[in-house]
Amino acid sequence: MDPGVDSLTRSPSSANMPFFGILLCSVTLMQRCTLAVNSVSHSADIQCPNGCVCQLYHRINCANISLGDLPTQLPEVTTELQFTAGHLPIIPADSFLNLSHLMALHLSGNNIRQIKPGAFNGLSQLQYLHLNNNSIEALEIGVFREVTTVTYLHLENNLIANLMPGVFYSLERLNVLDLRNNRLTSLRDQTFKSVSALRHLFLSDNRIAAISPKAFRGSRELTQLYLEGNRLTAVPTDALRSLKRLRVLQLSNNVIPTLSSDTFGPRLRSLEEVYLDNTSLGDAASRAFSRLRGLKVLSMRGNRLVTLSFSNAFRSVKQFGLSGNAWRCDCGLTWLRDWLLKQNVTDQDEVRCSSPDAQSGKPLVNVQLEYLTCAPDNLKASATPSRTAKSYSPRPQSTVRPTPASTRGRLTPPRATTSENATPTNPDPCFSKRITEVVVSEITASSLLVNWKVLEDLGDEYELWYSTGAERQGLRVIGGVQEMELSELNTGAVYKICVVPQSSLIDKCTRPSDNQCTVAQTLGLRGNKEPVQSESRKGQYALGTGIAVVMILLIVGALIVVLKYRSNRAGFQRHYDEDASTYVEHFETDQNKMGFDQMNGAYENIIDEGDV
Structure with a gap:
């Protein structure tokens, strides 16, 4: 006898346990058998509609059936319904009343021309609505009134020419709205009113030429906006002001020839990706991107850009798209050359020189730094320059200087300035009163770091003259900065350095004042002369010693x-x-x-x- 059974039979209190155990097992088995039979008979009662394919009665795909032939009693567990009949010109009201559990409705490619208000009544749990690839010309107010739970709405590849304000009013949970490849020409005020959860808006490949300043009001959660392939002639700055969370802005394949310093306002500081490919862009202001401190991707391929000024926003950029432009490889692009070399990107060669002729066709990274120079108009440029100024815009320095590290010097070609706007009757061609001090704050055997202070910020261009005896050389600096490094200088040589604000009178400036100039000597021996520092530098050392x-x-x-x-x-x-x-x-x-x-x-x- 089994020991367990024997122990039970020897216990008077558990004599009836085997009987109850057998009874319980029998009842459980009968219940399971009953459920199985009921399930089979229920499945047998529900027939898949003719012309449809059913998958466990949760997903139904009807390829050759019209809405009128659809049985009124579809399985209650149906969560996904797809029509691919090819011809459903009108969707009447109450077409899907008995599908309260439906979560996804696919009506793509059915040549739909009109959707009546109330067509989606009863779809209280619908989340995915696909109406793309049809012939819809307009959306009537109230067409989405009963489908407040929709999160994905696909309307791409239709013939929609106008969006009535409030047409999406009830879609409070909408996350993605796709309106690509329609015939939209403008976006009016309150077009996307109350679509407060919208995050991704696709408006590409339409005919949009105008966007109202209040078109996106109410869509504060929008993070990605796609407007490429339209007819915009400028960045819709006013309309974008309310999109504080916008991270991706796609504007390629429009006609946007210029970017001003106000194009991207302070409320777009969350922007991480900006695309301006093939927009005929030829002029980008030096501060056009200055407010985009979180910028990671900037693409401006296939445009007419000749130069691109450095911006503090570029410090965070991980990917530039700059191919297909007519780059002028001079001192204005030294920062870009440094960036390309430091990032070690695989597409370094995509930035190629169009001018000057000696560098035409060369990748920017292959041009030697000494050839990326910008000589002032009044100085004769040498064919093989022996002195260069390095641009330190992309990286901060730990040197003593009177200006912040964020304002670094760079060299650019001559251009119009504002210095002469305040020219007095008897002008001082050197504008000596604007420069209060010139200091050499770092000295090595072959370089001098020059700082200067200005009394008035009325211009953003300067010429830096440095000479040893009769030989004088000069460099142009723009951007309102007051620092520049002179490199590859002669060892142990005494240099006179002067800073002159750029103006139309600079040709007449022959004797800058003492406050515009300083004298310093590079380290090393030359004719048994000891290195000399400027008087201002000695004063700094004395002051520093006292402070210490x-x-x-x-x-x-x-x-x-x-x-x-x-x-x-x-x-x-x-x-x-x-x-x-x-x-x-x-x-x-x-x-x-x-x-x-x-x-x-x-x-x-x-x-x-x-x-x-």
Whole structure:
């Protein structure tokens, strides 16, 4: 006998246990058999409609059937329904009343021309609605009134020429709206009103030439906007102002010839990707991208760009698309050459020179740095320059200088300036009063780092003259910066360095004033002369020494105070320990204090709310 059974039979209190166990198993088995039979008979009762293919009665695909022939009683568990009949010209009201569990409805490629209001009544759980690849010409107000749960709406490849404001009013959960390849010509105010959850909006390949400033109001969660292949002639700056979370902006294949410093406003600081390919872009202002501090991708392929000024926004860029432009390889592109070399990108060769003739056709990265120069108009440029100025725009320096590291010097070709706008009756051609000091803050055997201070910021171009005896050379600096490194200089040579604001009178400037000039000598021996520093530099050293001495005295005094304080505090603590007491210090932060960034952000949010 089985030991378990024997033990049960020997226990009087469990004599009836086997009987109840057998009874319970029998009941459970009968229930499962009944459920199986009911399931089979239920499946047998539900017939898949003729011309349709059913998959476990959850997904139904009807290829050769009209809406009128669709049985009124489809399986309640149907979650996906697809019609590919090829000819459903009109979708009447109440066409899908008995499909309350439907989550996806595919009506693509059916030559639909009109959808009646109420057509989707009863679809209380619908999330995916595909109406693409039809012949829809207009969307009537109320057509989506009952499908408030839709998150993906596909209307691409239709004939829609106009969007009535409020047509998407009820789609409060809509995340993706695809309207590519239609016939839209404009976007009016409140077109996307109340579509508050919209994140991806596709408007590519339409005929849009105008976008109202309030077209996107109410779509504050929008992160990706695609407008390529339209008829825009400028970036719709006013319309984009409300899209503070926008990360991707696609504007390729429009006609946008210029970008101004106000094109991308401060509220677009979240932009990470901007695409302007094939837009006939020929002029991008030096501050066009300055507010886009999170920019990671900038593509401007196939345009008419000749040069591109460095912007602080480019420090975060990981991918440039710049091929197909007529690049002029001079000092204005030294920063780009450095960026391409540092990033070690695979498409370094895509930036090719169109001018000057000596560099035509060459990849920018293959042009030697000494040939990327911009000589002033009044100086004769050497065919093989022996002195160059390096651009340090893309990387900050840890040197002593009177200007921030974010304003680095770069060299560009001559262009019109604003210096002469304030020319007095008897002009000073050197504009000597605008330069208050010139300092050489770093000296090596072959380079000098020159800083200068300006009294007035009335222009953003300067000429830097440096000479040894009768030989004088010059470089042009733009961008409102006040720092430049002169490199590849003669060892142990004494240089006179002058800074002159660029103007139409600069040809007449023959003797800059003393405050515009300084004298410094590169390190090393030349004719047994000891290296000499400028008087301003000596003053800086004297001032620095004095400050250092004061700081050392302050630190020693602070240490003495701390030691005395700790000694007194130790005795105070021992007194509390002897009395078995506890001493706790609480440090709290004043919550009423706000940093500059917090106040600035709050101010911008107030402005944003005021524009709604």
